[in-house]
Amino acid sequence: MPPEAPSFLERFPAGSVVAQEGADQETWQVGREVLVDLCRELRTSPETRFDLLLEVFGMDYPERDERFEAVYHLYSIPNGRRLRLKVAASESDPVLPTVTTVWKGADWFEREAYDMFGLRFEGHPNLRRILTHDAFQGHPLRKDYDAARRWILTEDKIYMPKLVAPERGDSMFERMTINIGPSHPAMHGTFRLVAMVDGEEIVASEVEICYLHRCFEKMSETHTWQQVIPYTDRLNYCSSFLNNVGYCRTVERMLGVEAPPRAVWARTILSEFSRIMDHCVANGSTLVDAGALTNFWYFFQPREEIYGLLESLCGARLTVSACRIGGLLADLPLDFMARCKHLLEFVPPFIDDVETLVDKNRIWLDRSVGVAAISGEDAVNWSWTGPCLRAAGVAFDSRMAHPYDLYDTVDWEVPVLTGGDVYDRYKIRMLEIRQSLKIIRQLLERGIPDGPFVVDDPHVALPPKEACYNQMESMIYHFKLIMDGIQVPPGERYGFVEGANGELGFYCVSDGSGKPYRVRVRPPCFPLFSTFSQLIQGRAVADAIVTLGGLNVIAGELER
């Protein structure tokens, strides 16, 4: 029985819920017989109110008796509390009850755990593969699966959903099933929407994803901890710096090191600039989907300038790899402050211009107000986080609820809107851009903190090049760090940052070797996109396109 356990736990049989000692956050080992009942209690009981299921994923420990483990990350928005549930399952009988009856958001997460580990969720409405294709055999994230194994998908094996929708009898048109995507300019990358249309109206639909699956999690297991950083760039490539920060912070906390103040300061500023950039792309492309092309150009000018700032630090514009575990890759350039100050002046006029163009523009209002609306309660139920959740009236922002870096030292607000539709998703991003600028302005006023840009610990960060050329000891550390990698102590850690479209979590497990045992990403747009079919139900095809833009689904992150 866990300490400070809620009172309803007494009703569960002894030994079915055991608290795990020494974990990074509250962790319970749960027997699978009681899982669904426990989850329902955790969600509804006024004591706990774990209303948000952050993610469900599998783990594989081949040396254990019960080899597999399903991990559930729960979050209580009212209480600001996190909880991890672990349910073990054996290889001979990898069956678990589904929690889709408790949280709807579990749907795609359970499908992913099935696909990657072969965990079968009893009672799941549609337990199909999701990240891999239909001709794929085996479960790739199992430890005994060869990373180089390839499967060929032939045309006859391509999945075609059988859509059913009730006949209404009043239709003048013949119903037609059409494919939108995977290669379609409106699908923002590589998503496939199979929609049954009645005239213009979508009566039933299903989405197919993961044409861009790049095995991020499997690849991480075969590389050293530092080598994962360039991979994280390619998750949400519109704001790659935020992914760097999320990953590096998690590993830093596992190592027990802290980035020096100079690096933290720069990370906070560049994170906010990346957020601005991401929101610019999201809103720009949403408006393009609605036919408002000019905004796209206005939005892309600030973005280009911010790329210039990132490039002056790290030498790359899109895939920055600018963070290192323990700090940054290089010292801030001499003109960093001047560039940031210039950007503070440069960005707002474009945001103003776009707001003048579309905020009250009836053409845009008609296209967006009330389209794909979702209530706050449903959004939480579907595991939404980020701007889309805040547009539905739920004030949850990881930066405010669990401040990290310098967010608790600056004065800012979490904007919240109540419409939950495409318009409010657009508007909330505009408000957040202003808040980000406010954060940056306050940080710049403090001046650049003195000190090193990376932690002075030769077990974590490479020693300075000068020392490496001239001192034997530094040279040895340099070689050790590159040949063996950072030695992260055994353990697990869930680290998070507020990404541009929701809580971006990294769950890292180390077994003490130089390589990660597992790096699991909580992609914020995964639950967003899992709702897509429901959101566009009964709406026109054109609305589906605008909805997709408003959700800001980034294929690199969705499909990893």
Next chain:
Amino acid sequence: MSVNPNALKLPGIQEHPKQIRPRRMSLAERLYLPLLAGLAVTIRHMFQNLFGLRKRVTIQYPEERRQYSHRYRGHHILTTRPDGSVRCVACFLCATACPAECIHIEAGEHPDVNIEKYPVVYEIDMLRCVFCGYCVDACPEEAIIMSNNSDMAYFERAQSIVGKVDLMKPYTLDTDRLGYRPSYPEEDAQRAQMRRQAFDLVAAAKEQRGEAAGAPVA
């Protein structure tokens, strides 16, 4: 509209809205009047661009190029010793650090015993490379650096595997074309100049106050 941030941390007070309250249109919006303000914006931008009232943002590539910083991570350069031979000692650190596994090295005995080894083959597959700069960070000899050259186009896949000779071509060592490196002499020079200016200012201020201007320690 925003909530009190402290409210987020207080337990039990927050109910998630069960209903949606979308935005309502005002009369002016119904009459499409705000479109005029939008038109003013686009017309302003048009005239600004038409008469060159501000810098045009379009870059006329390839005649005109974007100015990249001197930290740009572009095509690699293998640096040379003063005698023109390759500096690399084939220690394989770059190939080990490379997350994309795009560096292929074959080591050979160097006739000079002080150098010991040199790369007989040094190839980088530019189509595999992700330009993360880890090879530069890893090199203990400053033998591999990057240029700001991003023009990499090939007719065949085989051409994308760039060998030692091409990586050492002297034209890539034009100082204006250098990119990501372990140290930036031009930045250091600029920093030194800024420091000198600061010392001069202090000295001038002291002189004004009638104090003896001490020689600045550089």
